[in-house]
Amino acid sequence: MKIALAQQNYHIGNFESNTQKIINAIHTAKEQGADLVVFSEMCVCGYPARDFLEFSDFIDKCYESIDLIKEHADTIGVLIGSPARNPVKEGKDLFNAAFLLYEQEIKAEVHKTLLPTYDVFDEYRYFEPAYEWNVIAFKGKKLAVTICEDIWNIDDNPLYRICPMDQLIAHNPDLMINLSASPFDYIHEAERISVIKGNVLKYRLPMIYCNATGSQTEIVFDGASVVFDKAGRLCKTLPAFEEAVVTVVVNDDGTVEGHETLYVEPLEHILPDPLLLQPGFNVEGIFKALVAGIRDYFSKMNFSKAILGSSGGIDSAVTLALACEALGKENVRAVLMPSPYSTGHSVNDAVQLSKNLQNPYDIIKIDSIYESFLSSLKPVFGDLPFSVAEENIQSRTRGNLLMAIANKFGYILLNTSNKSELATGYGTLYGDMAGGIGVLGDCYKLQVYELARYINRYEELIPVNIINKAPSAELRPGQKDADSLPEYHLLDGILYQYIERRQGPAEIKARGFDAALVDRILKMVNANEYKRNQFCPIIRISPKAFGVGRRVPIVGKYLS
Secondary structure (H helix, E strand, O other), rough: OEEEEEEEEOOOOOHHHHHHHHHHHHHHHHHHHHHHEEEEEEEEEEOOHHHHHHOOHHHHHHHHHHHHHHOOOOOOOOEEEEEEOOOOOOOEEEEEEEEEEOOEEEEEEEEEOOOOOOOOHHHHHHHHOOOOOOEEEEOOOEEEEEHHHHHHOOOOOOOOOOHHHHHHHOOOOOOOEEEEOOOOOOHHHHHHHHHHHHHHHHOOOEEEEEEEEEEEEOOEEEEEOOEEOOOEEEEOOOOOOOOEEEEEEEEOOEEEOOOEEEEOHHHHHHOOOOOOOOOOOOOHHHHHOOOOOOHHHHHOOOOEEEEEOOOOOHHHHHHHHHHHHHHHHHHHHEEEEOOOOOHHHHHHHHHHHHHHHOOOEEEEEOOHHHHHHHHHHHHHHHOOOOOHHHHHHHHHHHHHHHHHHHHOOEEEEEEEOOOOHHHHOOHHHHHHHHEEEEEOOOOOOHHHHHHHHHOOOOOOOHHHHHHHOOOOOOOOOOOOHHHOOOOHHHHHHHHHHHHOOOOOOOHHHOOOOHHHHHHHHHHHHHOOOOHHHOOOOOOOOOOOOOOOOOOOOOOOOOOO
């Protein structure tokens, strides 16, 4: 059987665009001689649609799109993902479903069993789990169709009592097909591939796995769809972060024609702490995910131009380079806003950066604005010593200027704060924490440096002085980040254990970190949840990002 994988970038709720993409891919698959074309999970409406699913007319539009698509499913089978109404007046109103369209009819409907309710997922809020499991008969073959679920190890999860493939294997299927919307993070791709292989070897069936690509605000889908033969050989991988329609031939004996076997890293070899002590770990994937996140946020919101504050520091430099890659250098405006405490080399570095990237930039000194604030506040501040209040006036002045230019010319402000800063509260509300989308908010400081080196892999786009100099907010004379924060190699290591790995203070200390330092850092994290709660959406590249995937109380007292 010839099977096409249609790996596409969908727009949540844009039914006209999504439907046309699907129809175009059907015709491409026909041209490639495919018998069946497989799309990703929830392709009709886009994923995750969240509370849009609670609107009856939204579900009506899903069914209207299916009716349009099935007119093109004449001589070819079409497997698509969409919400489906639950006809039984028990449980949730909807299923997360896959529909097989053929001969311009709906031939079969399959429902998702394992509904994730962790991290960015909240499917049980909307969907009823499947309660029956059947293979789909198509062109003399029996297809075991699952939706995202069977690519994960569920054996040790007591919440998941029923594995759909364990039910389907009793019907002697010839082939497994998985419609997926599996997000990117910097260890997920290797883990995903190894788990898919484990399932292939368990059931001794070939696997067609079609994943979505593209970004939906915080969540980035990498695509990287795969085909395995029944022996567990990875035979085909579609490109990451790109749309593609690729047809493969799956033979009756479970082999895949014309393949070049690709190596799969064993799951037990994937390190649990892969990032911070391994320079360059999957930095290419992180780079591509951030570029995709910026590009899709702008295109899907009908924005075209970005603005950001360029300080001569590493965070704004990497953000600027990523934005130029995503949007085009002519569409990204950098604004340099030196204060009385800005060093000459920082201004020069920022100017050189924009010259290297060839993006437009402005220099607006904030000295007089800053002095005006101090003069106005003199009757209130009196003779109190210089403090964080005066520092934050500078940051908020910059935020006001950036937003004024953005409003005047229709720009969207890119936030440049990194995860290390957001975790510890090292940022100013309504100042450097302002923005429409957080580009580096899920990247620790050490990762930002790795991204800078990756960006410079062919030529020096980011001036080397920006990479080599000690980081500083330059809000007071001689200020360095190390005055307020631990050294980043220690800070990021502890933050990673606490945030990504959900290790408590005792567990982190047992790994050899200084006890007083652990207590200090974790108190900073917990005390600043109120700041992060007011922050803009963050492009997710880690297994645990701030935002919708991490929900902790603002006023909780886990650590004192």
